[in-house]
């Protein structure tokens with residue numbers, strides 16, 4: 001056991017539904033155990049700039065159903081600019097923070113893992129709508145995003161059918177097509193295209209033609225933003241990179257829609273769901289998972305079990321080494337994608 005008097009909590013990277021339930025659970029569990037909680041604003045940036053707010057029962061009251069994060073977020077990487085990591089370490093001392101809980105995806109947890117190796121007492125909580133973090137079956141935020149995408153596909157279905165059109169829905173999913181696959185299966189999409197497999201345009205168009213020839217004169221195509229045409233790079237909105245080297249993806253849906261229309265002659269329309277998938281109230285699943293993760297993260301801190309990430313394995317909440325979780329992406333299970341493919345056409 002380690003004595004922890006004061007705990008810092010931060011949210012980094014893209015926001016997602018479920019962050020506030022985690023912050024709430026951490027704060028309540030810690031305060032119950034007599035540990036003070038400081039909210040670090042805007043991810044790692046807040047630790048570099050000493051942008052801190054104390055969290056008490058009042059500050060986390062009523063936030064369970066709220067999307068976004070009351071702490072704000074950023075994509076700041078303290079290891080990018082010289083001197084920032086040192087300032088961060090110094091500020092940990094100044095603030096008398098005995099431990100940090102970092103809530104984030106591969107980038108935020110990658111920083112947490114590096115800091116843990118330097119002796120910082122840190123615990124990670126896995127967040128991303130993309131569900132692409134390894135060592136956990138699910139990240140919170142994913143379930144809400146899948147439900148939003150599924151509802152969008154349902155809505156596209158009725159208008160596609162009325163107008164006899166091809167509807168392309170572009171969903172998020174930078175490295176992995178979890179949202180596309182799960183929303184595609186749940187919404188009954190005819191084609192699901194993901195970053196894990198190059199887009200075979202001939203096959204997609206042939207399938208749409210076959211549907212038409214058997215009387216189905218509309219089709220729904222779901223494409224993840226990170227899906228790539230054969231031997232082509234990902235379609236991007238711009239080449240500017242963030243602190244972690246990521247370019248802004250987006251546009252594959254429009255490129256694909258234009259090609260389908262040109263090749264098949266069928267009228268094709270495109271909908272990009274974008275940040276709608278990241279906003280708004282978390283689903284019941286994400287509220288429960290976020291709450292369980294938050295409680296477990298504090299328990300690890302209280303037990304002095306640092307350098308770990310909380311994780312969902314089956315229906316159990318466990319702890320895994322941060323290094324293991326942050327270092328590897330979890331791509332779509334081929335068995336699951338095969339199910340999405342069975343319904344192609």
Ligand code: F6P
Nearest residue numbers: 014105128129130172173174249
């Ligand atoms: O990592 C989650 C994610 O939603 C990706 O799917 C997407 O590429 C990225 O964040 C976009 O984030 P932002 O628009 O906030 O930079």
